[in-house]
Amino acid sequence: MYSVGNEELLMLHKIAFLCSRKVPDGVAAKARRWADEQREQGRCVISGYHSPLEKEVFCRLLLGAQPIIVAMAQGLRRIDPEWERHISAGRLLVISRYAESVTHPCESKCYQRNRMMMDLADQAVIAHASPGGKLELLCATYPDKVILL
Secondary structure (H helix, E strand, O other): OEEEEOHHHHHOOEEEEEEOOOOOOOHHHHHHHHHHHHHHHOOEEEEOOOOHHHHHHHHHHHOOOOOEEEEEOOOOOOOOHHHHHHHHOOOEEEEEOOOOOOOOOOHHHHHHHHHHHHHHOOEEEEEEOOOOOHHHHHHHHOOOOEEEO
8 A cells, every 4th residue: 555644544443435426415415414523523534535525525524633534546646735734734644555657546446445445444434325336336345334324
């Protein structure tokens, strides 16, 4: 595994947050409330922050001071410059199972990234898993960790 940032965050209790790209009405509002609660409670959240709702949750989490882990489905070559201050503060860790030469995420890499997150996390909160999708399949593999939002 490759990383940039505070690797000690891996020792914390971690909650994975995952969501399919398309979500039914009402899911986004629940996810926003959940993200605000995690931020206020100082809980460490790990996610790929890749789907639109995952990105929104990430933005809400960045408003706090709690630890955050970003799991990427590509190499760590292009880390968002906006993240630098959070990395420097020791509250952000960016991880990947891929070398810098891997420059684009694909469906297979995203699935493997999500699997890595599930292995690292103590719990997994699923905002929405599309029926028949890869996320639903992944959740079935980790039934003891999954909490539906």
